[in-house]
Structures are given as C-alpha cells and as structure tokens.
Amino acid sequence: MSTFAKRERLLLADLLETAGPEAPTLCGEWTARDLAAHVVVRERRADAAGGILIKALADRLERVRAEFAAKPYEELIQLIRTGPPRMSPFSLKQVDEASNTVEFYVHTEDVRRAAKDWTPRELDPVFQDALWSRLERMARLLGRRAPVGLVLRRPDGRTAVANRGAPVVTVTGEPSELLLFAFGRQDVADVVLDGDPDAVTKAHTTPLGI
Known part of the structure; x- marks a missing residue:
C-alpha cells in the first residue's frame, strides 16, 4: 500500500x-x-x-x-x-x-515553485489533514525565531500557535500553505497575514523553520 x-x-x-x-x-x-x-x-x-x-x-x-x-x-x-x-x-x-x-x-x-511557470497543486483533504497533524506538532519549533506572536489558522478556524510572543500575527491558509510558510517559504506560500503592519512585515521576512 x-x-x-x-x-x-x-x-x-x-x-x-x-x-x-x-x-x-x-x-x-x-x-x-x-x-x-x-x-x-x-x-x-x-x-x-x-x-x-x-x-x-x-x-x-x-x-x-x-x-x-x-x-x-x-x-x-x-x-x-x-x-x-x-x-x-x-x-x-x-x-x-x-x-x-x-x-x-x-x-x-x-x-x-522555483520554476517561473509553476501552478498551484490540488491536494486532497486527507493529505491536507495529514500535513496539518504534523504542523500542529512542529509549530513551536518552526516558529521559535519569530519576533512576534504567530498563530497558524486553517480556513475552518482550527489553529496552531507557532510563537506566543506579541503582537500577534495570524496566518490563514490551507495546511499545505501554512506548512510552507512555517518552513521559511513565506514568499511563495498562499496565505493571508492579519495583524499590525510592522508585525506582519516581520513575520513575513524572518527566517522561519528548522
């Protein structure tokens, strides 16, 4: 299998x-x-x-x-x-x-996504859930260097806290995209960031990941 x-x-x-x-x-x-x-x-x-x-x-x-x-x-x-x-x-x-x-x-x-003509990849819900379960366990490790609070949120409202700092930035997207964001691929992750503008900039530009 x-x-x-x-x-x-x-x-x-x-x-x-x-x-x-x-x-x-x-x-x-x-x-x-x-x-x-x-x-x-x-x-x-x-x-x-x-x-x-x-x-x-x-x-x-x-x-x-x-x-x-x-x-x-x-x-x-x-x-x-x-x-x-x-x-x-x-x-x-x-x-x-x-x-x-x-x-x-x-x-x-x-x-x-390093290719100029890349297109979004359709992922099935079961795989998205599998990625989410792993992201929940890894979130604090991946977000430890964030200089702001960092909350990762799925479209259905489920969240994982990557950093408990302040002010808080909420990053919303599918688990696959949140995973890429948390692994430091912020520039290509299809997510929406909400929070104080300066904090959002820091969350977007700080090297995240292992």
Missing part, C-alpha cells in the same frame, strides 16, 4: 529528473543537484545527517553532501526513488511516513 511519504518521494524524484541538475530551487543557492544530494545524505549517511540540526556537525554534513553532489545526477535520482538501505531507520514504513511526508512535500514544492 502506498503512503504519503512514498508518493511524495516519487513525485520529488520525477520533478528533479525533469528539472535537470542545474535547475534553481527555493533552498537558497542550491540547485536541483544540491537538493538531491541533501535528500540522499539525510537518509543514507546518519553519521553526517546530524549536521542538519547540530551546528558542530554542519561542516561534516556539507563535505559529505558535496561528495554526493559530485556523483552522476541520474544516480542521485535513482537513490531517492529506491529509498534508504535496509539498515536505515527510514526503511521502516512508520518512520518513513512520520519523518518524510513533510520533508518530501516541502522539497517537492522547492522544485515546483
């Missing part, structure tokens, strides 16, 4: 393949090749992937990522498609679904 993580993994691989190695992404200066290398290292090199969260390991992570980025692009795409090796925790269905659904969705949009 396919899972959300599996679906997003294959979609990401297809998009990276179609875009080509030098295509831009929303990940700063990273090209599609750089992003592909990041995805592969994250689930295949646990000895280096810790650098994503631990600053002391960041240099090692970047060295290993650069080594993978030097591999043939087609090889990187195939490694993403086939998934992690059996000894990796990501090879467990439950871990893959819990850890990669958001990761692959965000990076899929990093590739899609």
Whole structure:
C-alpha cells in the first residue's frame, strides 16, 4: 500500500529528473543537484545527517553532501526513488511516513515553485489533514525565531500557535500553505497575514523553520 511519504518521494524524484541538475530551487543557492544530494545524505549517511540540526556537525554534513553532489545526477535520482538501505531507520514504513511526508512535500514544492511557470497543486483533504497533524506538532519549533506572536489558522478556524510572543500575527491558509510558510517559504506560500503592519512585515521576512 502506498503512503504519503512514498508518493511524495516519487513525485520529488520525477520533478528533479525533469528539472535537470542545474535547475534553481527555493533552498537558497542550491540547485536541483544540491537538493538531491541533501535528500540522499539525510537518509543514507546518519553519521553526517546530524549536521542538519547540530551546528558542530554542519561542516561534516556539507563535505559529505558535496561528495554526493559530485556523483552522476541520474544516480542521485535513482537513490531517492529506491529509498534508504535496509539498515536505515527510514526503511521502516512508520518512520518513513512520520519523518518524510513533510520533508518530501516541502522539497517537492522547492522544485515546483522555483520554476517561473509553476501552478498551484490540488491536494486532497486527507493529505491536507495529514500535513496539518504534523504542523500542529512542529509549530513551536518552526516558529521559535519569530519576533512576534504567530498563530497558524486553517480556513475552518482550527489553529496552531507557532510563537506566543506579541503582537500577534495570524496566518490563514490551507495546511499545505501554512506548512510552507512555517518552513521559511513565506514568499511563495498562499496565505493571508492579519495583524499590525510592522508585525506582519516581520513575520513575513524572518527566517522561519528548522
């Protein structure tokens, strides 16, 4: 049975393949090749992937990522498609679904929305709910650097508090768009911000995310 993580993994691989190695992404200066290398290292090199969260390991992570980025692009795409090796925790269905659904969705949009002619993607309500459940758990982590209070609100009124500061900015949108906003993709997220104008500007421009 396919899972959300599996679906997003294959979609990401297809998009990276179609875009080509030098295509831009929303990940700063990273090209599609750089992003592909990041995805592969994250689930295949646990000895280096810790650098994503631990600053002391960041240099090692970047060295290993650069080594993978030097591999043939087609090889990187195939490694993403086939998934992690059996000894990796990501090879467990439950871990893959819990850890990669958001990761692959965000990076899929990093590739899609970096293209000039991108169009909105229609997501089914079940997937939106799955993204929302993860966003609720991650909201405080993703919004911790916000210099203002930050409330994420779905169109149906359900909310998640990303930062308890003041003044408060309310960000309204579908869970998928709120997730992109909270991961620092504010410029491309289809959301509406309400609050004091200065606070809204800060919420829109402050680097959010992990």
